Amino acid sequence: MRKTIALLVGFLVMIGLLATTGSARAGGWATVTVSELPAVVVAERPFTIEFSVRQHGQTLLPDLDTAVTAVQETSSTRVNVQAKESSEEGFYTATLTLPQSGEWRWGISSWGMVYPMPPLLVNEAVAGDLGIGGETAVAWQLVLGWLAAAGAALYFLLWTRQRSRVQLAGLALLGVVSLASFALHAQMPVPVLAESETDLLPAIAPDAMGEALFVAKGCIQCHVNDNVTMAENMFQIGPDITFVKRPSEYLEVWLANPASIKVETIMPNLHLSAAEIETLIAFLKQQ
Ligand code: HEC
Known part of the structure; x- marks a missing residue:
């Protein structure tokens, strides 16, 4: 019985392998060309890679299932992004956000193959960029604003039942806190890029x-x-x-x-x- 199952599994694996290599070879071979290498890459900041795929190095190929994968070996981090077709036939784009600075290897997978691309040097996230402190501060004020508003609503409910000064004072205090939090949130400056922008290293x-x-x-x-x-x-x-x-x-x-x-x-x-x-x-x- 065991033997039969092992044989069956082995057979299925073999069929699977044949099917995948078969589809990779179907129609021959293709080349991948990146339109423009990113000049500067910063951790946590999205950037877009555009590339084209040519069957037999010639004919631009639309409707492909392609992806861009970046790997940082030192931190064992992997980012995989499915590419979208761009408006130009045979061209694709993928927007990546790399979480850490340092060297990243990456490649484009298409046509059942991985096309290795030149490694990118990623700069440390720039203070003031979205996502570094900025976003958490914004969320913090919103949370306080809503909590205080909920507290104020509770005091209002209590006050409708028993009109005492304590309830009124609670309502007023939490109301002010809530409004102040929301006002503070609205006043938050739009994150700006720090002056260190000029110190950024080129990706290549x-x-x-x-x-x-x-x-x-x-x-x-x-x-x-x-x-x-x-x-x-x-x-x-x-x-x-x-x-x-x-x-x-x-x-x-x-x-x-x-x-x-x-x-x-x-x-x-x-x-x-x-x-x-x-x-x-x-x-x-x-x-
Ligand atoms: C699809 C395959 C393909 C790609 C992609 C390709 N080449 Fe070629 N290249 C060829 C072939 C084939 C020849 C030989 C010329 C011939 O017989 O048509 C050639 C010839 C050359 C030659 C010699 C020309 C001469 O007359 O001495 C140079 C230089 C060259 N390629 C540079 C490049 C560079 C640089 C790139 C990338 C920007 C590139 N090739 C991309 C296929 C390719």
Whole structure:
């Protein structure tokens, strides 16, 4: 009997595995490109990641089940956010709030695979930001306001039964406390960003930006580059492009629109900005 159950379980697990790998492979492969890496990330402050998914590196894919997952190993914290489709077909957005400062690894899961992205440095929460003291103070005044109001109502009830001065004094006192609490709450200044805003560190160190773009734009998914340590090549679609010897002028044209040089190329036009192209070229020319 036990043996039969074990066999049955083993069989079901196998079917499950086959089904999942099958769906991951269905239709071949896809690349993921982040539209823009966040410049600065602050703990507890939401930020949005937009990305696109291209089947075979080419066709933008709508209707996908995709998610962004961030992990901080030192604190064993994991944040997982289901991505939503954006108005542009094949583009998705996910808004993340990372609870702690420090380094966070993250990736985009789509198409049954996880696409690792460049690690982000998260700044400590800025005093004055929503959620740090501000929110609890607000709640505290509201709680007092309502408690005092309830007390005042009770005294009013007692007073209607027995018109004594004690009840009236209680009613007046708690009424004032309640009104004062609500007034204080209404007066609470809208949280402002502290002056330390200017001291915030960039999410990605400037000297790592070339490698970060190479990973976030999806180049690493198709190309091997030995200078990349943040992620590994996933599909061997393009050539190894460690230390490219082509002149910068050529690379500028190629990265802006590969098909303008080679009509039939598999390499997509990723709509890179001029600044991104410049940073990527500097990285490609690194020995
Ligand atoms: C979907 C796969 C794919 C992606 C994504 C991709 N490439 Fe390519 N890339 C190719 C292929 C394929 C070639 C080879 C050209 C050909 O035969 O079409 C190529 C060629 C190149 C070349 C050599 C051009 C030459 O003529 O010497 C460079 C440089 C390059 N890619 C850089 C990049 C960079 C940087 C990114 C990211 C912004 C990137 N690629 C993203 C597939 C890709």
